[in-house]
């Protein structure tokens with residue numbers, strides 16, 4: 001792979017300007033490559049297209065020769081493009097409540113309006129699926145979301161149903177989920193027009209594991225003080241681990257990013273130029289405010305060093321020697337699927353590992369599954385850690401649920417309080 005970074009040219013970090021990661025260029029190329037493979041498959045039919053949930057069985061689908069499209073990634077693109085509120089009303093008029101997942105409503109609304117940011121990359125529309133595959137480990141909404149498209153395109157829909165709020169990963173749970181992986185294979189073979197190949201599956205699981213380990217190392221660089229990367233960088237650079245997990249492309253990209261972060265540490269370059277406070281972000285990103293929030297925290301010399309969201313794509317339990325059971329384990333171990341008691345333990349450890357000074361809970365109006373301050377966890381965690389926290393109300397995609405002025409005042413006050421500690 002072409003090495004784009006010129007490590008011999010030191011970057012001079014001035015005032016409170018955020019320094020863009022140089023790997024952004026390579027990230028763009030990696031993502032462009034992904035979308036052009038997808039477009040080719042959709043336009044020529046040379047490969048089948050599977051739609052998959054963001055923490056669904058991507059490895060299995062890649063191993064069977066599918067190009068894999070992720071509607072949640074598309075939802076995030078709509079949010080980041082600040083267009084979600086334009087599309088949500090169309091889904092609402094179609095019977096979908098404005099209270100449910102705004103990825104879902106903005107994605108279906110954009111589809112009903114025959115618009116997609118992918119049109120800028122030469123797509124006529126989103127790539128037509130040959131099959132839709134979901135895992136309910138993150139939420140039940142994904143089944144309803146994919147159901148809309150299964151009906152519209154009249155194509156098969158396959159689901160893995162994972163128990164929720166798992167306190168302990170028992171052998172029974174792992175077996176139930178691993179069996180569901182095995183059970184969808186005959187239907188996938190029919191759509192793919194080819195037989196499942198265990199060696200190719202092992203290969204995809206191994207690549208997914210390697211990509212996840214690199215991603216974990218990248219996130220782990222934020223343990224360094226000052227941190228060379230923050231939440232806003234990670235939310236952008238997580239693209240390959242979401243959509244190319246199980247391919248060499250993700251592994252190649254994360255080697256480049258990791259090298260840049262090591263170099264940043266060596267050169268004393270930090271994500272926030274004068275890092276003073278270190279914050280944990282609990283909940284979804286505010287996609288439509290990513291850049292202004294990044295600038296806001298930088299102005300307050302505050303680095304968001306870790307987050308539940310970005311840390312969720314670390315499936316390092318994947319094991320090519322035992323691909324079905326290890327896939328079941330990895331995707332049931334995911335933070336969002338666990339009980340509050342397990343989540344508290346995970347969060348407590350992250351606060352220590354990343355030397356966190358305080359926590360921001362983003363209560364996302366349309367995603368209760370990714371809002372962990374609804375059942376008292378924030379107070380219980382405070383008792384254990386004594387770390388101050390604030391809760392802000394917003395939403396992942398729908399800007400109408402976010403009061404910017406009120407949130408900025410709350411964040412500013414919170415950071416002043418941290419300074420006084």
Ligand code: SF4
Nearest residue numbers: 101103138139141367
């Ligand atoms: S986890 Fe939340 S944001 Fe993600 S698909 Fe489910 S409801 Fe939507």
